[in-house]
Amino acid sequence: MDKVFEKFETEIRRGVMQLAIVCIMNKEKYGYEIIKNLNDAGLKVEEGTLYPILRRLESAEILSSQWETSGPRPRKYYKITESGKKVRKKWLKAFKETNKTIKSLEKDITGE
Amino acid sequence: MGLKQREEVARELKTHILDSADVIAAEKNVEVDDAIIREVILRMGPASEVANLYPEEKTFLDKTLFALKVVGLYTFIFAVAFGIVWNLLRIYFKNLQYDSTTILIMVIFYLVFLAIYLILRFKLISKLFRRNDEF
Numbered sequence: 026m027d028k029v030f031e032k033f034e035t036e037i038r039r040g041v042m043q044l045a046i047v048c049i050m051n052k053e054k055y056g057y058e059i060i061k062n063l064n065d066a067g068l069k070v071e072e073g074t075l076y077p078i079l080r081r082l083e084s085a086e087i088l089s090s091q092w093e094t095s096g097p098r099p100r101k102y103y104k105i106t107e108s109g110k111k112v113r114k115k116w117l118k119a120f121k122e123t124n125k126t127i128k129s130l131e132k133d134i135t136g137e
Numbered sequence: 138m139g140l141k142q143r144e145e146v147a148r149e150l151k152t153h154i155l156d157s158a159d160v161i162a163a164e165k166n167v168e169v170d171d172a173i174i175r176e177v178i179l180r181m182g183p184a185s186e187v188a189n190l191y192p193e194e195k196t197f198l199d200k201t202l203f204a205l206k207v208v209g210l211y212t213f214i215f216a217v218a219f220g221i222v223w224n225l226l227r228i229y230f231k232n233l234q235y236d237s238t239t240i241l242i243m244v245i246f247y248l249v250f251l252a253i254y255l256i257l258r259f260k261l262i263s264k265l266f267r268r269n270d271e272f
Binding site: 055056057071072073074076077078080081084098099100101 | 146153156157186
């Protein structure tokens with residue numbers, strides 16, 4: 026049963042991760058900073074999974090990136106694009122609607 | 138994963154590992170050492186699993202081969218269609234000759250239809266005018 030729960034939790038977290046990332050990308054951030062922000066917000070991030078997600082979002086032109094080499098080490102900074110902002114709005118709407126549906130279904134279970 | 142993508146991923150992950158190591162070292166009030174680096178790498182999970190999560194990106198060779206396939210298929214279809222049209226026209230216009238003018242017309246039609254096909258197939262116009270956000 027624990028394995029079933031763990032798998033479900035991992036799938037939920039991965040689905041939500043993309044939405045969480047675009048929500049915090051109003052200003053340019055690099056990978057470690059994104060992980061820290063998400064962890065501070067209560068969303069535990071598997072460090073190995075963040076960068077492939079960022080790559081996917083970049084391929085979909087939801088994020089854009091630029092290497093910054095002036096600091097102590099080269100860093101790839103990400104920022105949300107204009108089309109990314111439109112996608113974020115749609116994702117948030119879809120997420121809230123799904124959340125609302127689950128809450129109403131939960132009421133059926135608890136009998137409230 | 139192509140070479141360019143691998144190099145970029147490696148560069149980014151290296152920076153992440155060093156940033157994480159700095160934080161852990163600061164928490165422990167020590168210098169970054171091999172043990173801390175190993176700890177960070179372990180936290181990231183097996184390299185093969187991380188690599189599998191990356192989206193497949195076509196290399197320049199993949200894109201070139203794909204473009205050649207597309208153009209090759211189009212050329213084949215065009216040749217068949219042109220052959221059929223030409224033979225039909227020859228039935229009605231007995232004096233029709235296969236000369237330099239015909240070849241020129243054929244080449245012009247080929248290029249025009251190829252351009253239209255490529256624009257529609259790859260949505261080139263919308264890509265050309267899409268604005269890219271820059272920092």
